[in-house]
Amino acid sequence: xxxxxxxxxxxxxxxxxxxxIIVFLLVHLTPGNPAFIILGEDASPEAIAKLEEQxxxxxxxxxxxxxxxxxxxxxxxGTSVYSAQPVTELIFGNFGPTISLMVLSLLFIxxxxxxxxxxxxxxxxxxxxxxxxxxxxxxxxxxxxWLAILLVLGFGVTFPIxxxxxxMPLAEGFGPWIYxxxxxxxxxxxxxxxxxxRMLRDSMLDSVNQDYxxxxxxxxxxERDVLMKHVFANALIPTTTVLGATVAGLLGGTVIIETLFxxxxxxxLLIDSIHRRDYPVIQGVVLFxxxxxxxxxxxxxxxYAFLDPRIRYD
Amino acid sequence: xxxxxNLHVHLDxxxxxxxxxxxxxxxxxxxxxxxxxxxSGSGKSVLAHSLTKLNPEPPATYPKGEILFEGENILKMDxxxxxxxxxxxxxxxxxxxxxxxxxxxxxxxxxMEAIQxxxxxxxxxxxxxxxxxxxxxxxxxPERRMQxxxxxxxGGMRQRVLIAIALAAxxxxxxxxxxxxxxxxxxxAQIIELLKSIQKKYGTAIIMITHDLGVVANLAxxxxxxxxxxxxxxxxxxxIFYDTAMPYTWSLLRSIPRLDAAGxxxxxxxxxxxxxxxxxxKGCNFHPRCPxxxxxxxxxxxxxxxxxxxxSAACILSKPEFDKEKQAVAEWKGVLLS
Numbered sequence: 001x002x003x004x005x006x007x008x009x010x011x012x013x014x015x016x017x018x019x020x021i022i023v024f025l026l027v028h029l030t031p032g033n034p035a036f037i038i039l040g041e042d043a044s045p046e047a048i049a050k051l052e053e054q055x056x057x058x059x060x061x062x063x064x065x066x067x068x069x070x071x072x073x074x075x076x077x078g079t080s081v082y083s084a085q086p087v088t089e090l091i092f093g094n095f096g097p098t099i100s101l102m103v104l105s106l107l108f109i110x111x112x113x114x115x116x117x118x119x120x121x122x123x124x125x126x127x128x129x130x131x132x133x134x135x136x137x138x139x140x141x142x143x144x145x146w147l148a149i150l151l152v153l154g155f156g157v158t159f160p161i162x163x164x165x166x167x168m169p170l171a172e173g174f175g176p177w178i179y180x181x182x183x184x185x186x187x188x189x190x191x192x193x194x195x196x197x198r199m200l201r202d203s204m205l206d207s208v209n210q211d212y213x214x215x216x217x218x219x220x221x222x223e224r225d226v227l228m229k230h231v232f233a234n235a236l237i238p239t240t241t242v243l244g245a246t247v248a249g250l251l252g253g254t255v256i257i258e259t260l261f262x263x264x265x266x267x268x269l270l271i272d273s274i275h276r277r278d279y280p281v282i283q284g285v286v287l288f289x290x291x292x293x294x295x296x297x298x299x300x301x302x303x304y305a306f307l308d309p310r311i312r313y314d
Numbered sequence: 315x316x317x318x319x320n321l322h323v324h325l326d327x328x329x330x331x332x333x334x335x336x337x338x339x340x341x342x343x344x345x346x347x348x349x350x351x352x353x354s355g356s357g358k359s360v361l362a363h364s365l366t367k368l369n370p371e372p373p374a375t376y377p378k379g380e381i382l383f384e385g386e387n388i389l390k391m392d393x394x395x396x397x398x399x400x401x402x403x404x405x406x407x408x409x410x411x412x413x414x415x416x417x418x419x420x421x422x423x424x425x426m427e428a429i430q431x432x433x434x435x436x437x438x439x440x441x442x443x444x445x446x447x448x449x450x451x452x453x454x455x456p457e458r459r460m461q462x463x464x465x466x467x468x469g470g471m472r473q474r475v476l477i478a479i480a481l482a483a484x485x486x487x488x489x490x491x492x493x494x495x496x497x498x499x500x501x502x503a504q505i506i507e508l509l510k511s512i513q514k515k516y517g518t519a520i521i522m523i524t525h526d527l528g529v530v531a532n533l534a535x536x537x538x539x540x541x542x543x544x545x546x547x548x549x550x551x552x553x554i555f556y557d558t559a560m561p562y563t564w565s566l567l568r569s570i571p572r573l574d575a576a577g578x579x580x581x582x583x584x585x586x587x588x589x590x591x592x593x594x595x596k597g598c599n600f601h602p603r604c605p606x607x608x609x610x611x612x613x614x615x616x617x618x619x620x621x622x623x624x625x626s627a628a629c630i631l632s633k634p635e636f637d638k639e640k641q642a643v644a645e646w647k648g649v650l651l652s
Contacts, residue, residue, distance in 0.1 A: 125372070209370060210413065211408060211410055211413040211414040212413065212414055212415055212416040212417070214368065214408060214414070215408065215414045215415065215416075215424075215476065215479065216416070216427075217368060217400065218366065218368060218400055218401060218405065218406040218408075218480075219400065219401040219405075219427060219428045219431055219479065219482070220397045220398065220399070220400040220401035220402060220431045220432060220483075221397075221401075221427065221431055222397060223393075230416050230419075233416070233418045233419065234416070234417070234418055237418075307418065308417075308418060309417070309418060309420075309463040309465070310417060310463070310465050
């Protein structure tokens with residue numbers, strides 16, 4: 001297991017290298033440049049050229065890339081051309097809201113989708129099952145941003161229960177923190193709830209008529225225990241795969257949700273930096289997101305071995 | 315102990331209503347072994363599952379008949395009583411040991427679950443009992459094996475574990491649904507020996523479902539032959555093997571090689587396919603494949619009729635008529651009859 005983990009962690013390096021090349025090219029091939037944006041529309045071409053030289057933007061692309069990657073290897077993601085703050089500092093400064101949002105969303109997803117799937121499976125012979133299947137399809141089809149606006153209208157404006165925007169760090173107290181996060185976290189979770197509940201339901205239905213459940217029933221085990229123990233333990237294996245993708249997807253979702261609810265997280269940092277053509281920050285943030293993505297997938301793979309005794313990595 | 319009267323089990327499939335079990339009656343005394351023999355699709359597995367109402371409902375329904383276990387109708391039991399029956403009084407083992415154990419739980423846990431479902435025992439006592447059961451079914455090094463997962467066992471060993479699970483609450487009746495079909499021949503023999511020794515030790519009654527007459531030959535006291543959801547012949551093992559009174563049974567016997575007749579007999583196969591149970595043939599179900607079929611077989615579906623003490627068959631041919639026909643067909647097909 002340890003060997004496998006180390007090997008997987010090492011395999012992150014080539015992945016990150018490819019990601020960094022793509023990000024670097026994408027950013028630099030997009031029209032617009034930071035010098036222009038920093039100095040404003042009225043700046044003279046000379047002033048812009050001077051600032052470009054200062055920032056190293058007049059060098060050939062490959063030289064810029066190697067300069068950047070050399071820094072990255074030493075753990076330095078560079079300095080923001082806009083605010084002159086180190087990129088790592090910016091990322092960690094903005095990570096709190098993002099991780100809060102993700103953790104709370106994930107909690108919503110697990111707490112709602114697991115009991116929902118179990119309920120639906122235990123009612124599988126009734127009319128509720130097709131009803132649920134269609135409802136989950138509807139849930140998956142609703143665009144996040146639209147749903148977010150509807151919920152903000154409903155619970156922030158018409159019935160002002162929750163704040164429509166903003167963020168309070170946990171340091172300010174648990175109450176204000178969760179009060180500001182509930183609505184955005186729920187919006188972020190809603191789509192994924194449909195996906196996870198559907199996946200778990202399908203896997204459970206797949207397992208419900210397997211021979212081992214017949215053995216359990218023949219032992220005289222209660223139907224509830226057959227579902228909750230035998231069926232559930234087996235259905236968790238395929239669901240975990242999807243859950244891994246979901247956690248990664250949440251990170252993407254935060255970009256939209258943070259913008260809508262003006263939460264100062266990684267997503268908002270990314271969007272602002274794109275507007276400012278702040279190359280080092282964009283590159284740093286995307287690299288950071290990619291690293292988390294790879295890490296989440298590694299955790300999922302390690303979870304497999306825990307959930308399915310047939311899988312061993314040595 | 316067990317009395318099945320005119321049992322009908324229907325499966326409501328999208329293609330139509332399958333009469334999987336169509337009026338089956340039989341009795342089983344405690345300690346006895348009955349073999350139920352038939353080819354795939356004859357309804358023997360559905361019948362076996364009916365005995366503890368284990369058929370998934372839907373599609374299964376039980377429109378007619380009763381299953382009396384010590385005087386109590388199983389089909390009328392509520393869920394709680396049924397759970398109490400399953401495993402404790404009637405236990406089952408299944409065809410495929412590879413898939414019949416939960417792949418993500420340790421063997422010990424699955425065994426202890428069977429024990430603790432019906433007996434109020436502490437974890438420690440249940441563990442001790444589980445180890446004893448594993449010793450009973452011949453699993454070496456049981457204490458260590460308790461910690462293993464099903465995939466760490468061979469097929470034969472898994473079937474032993476499943477037998478241990480079935481025996482956990484000392485049931486009065488053990489239903490074995492093709493327990494050796496998925497195993498290779500030497501392992502088959504070991505499992506049958508194990509079942510025999512269990513029966514001797516605990517006096518458990520056994521219902522052995524199989525498509526292999528050889529399996530029941532040295533295990534069963536009585537044999538029921540099933541075809542298209544019906545019992546077509548029932549009798550003592552000797553009656554079935556040496557005094558066959560139904561063409562289907564005879565054809566089955568003619569299709570398996572016998573060591574004592576090697577080289578002197580030609581094997582006959584049964585022509586055609588098992589009947590479609592949604593639209594069964596008119597008259598006798600077996601007539602399209604029967605070497606002795608005559609016009610009358612298209613008209614009447616013969617009921618089980620006495621052919622001797624505790625021996626009955628469902629055929630319009632009387633015993634002497636059938637013996638004459640057997641002789642004629644055998645000569646014609648070039649088969650030497652012993």
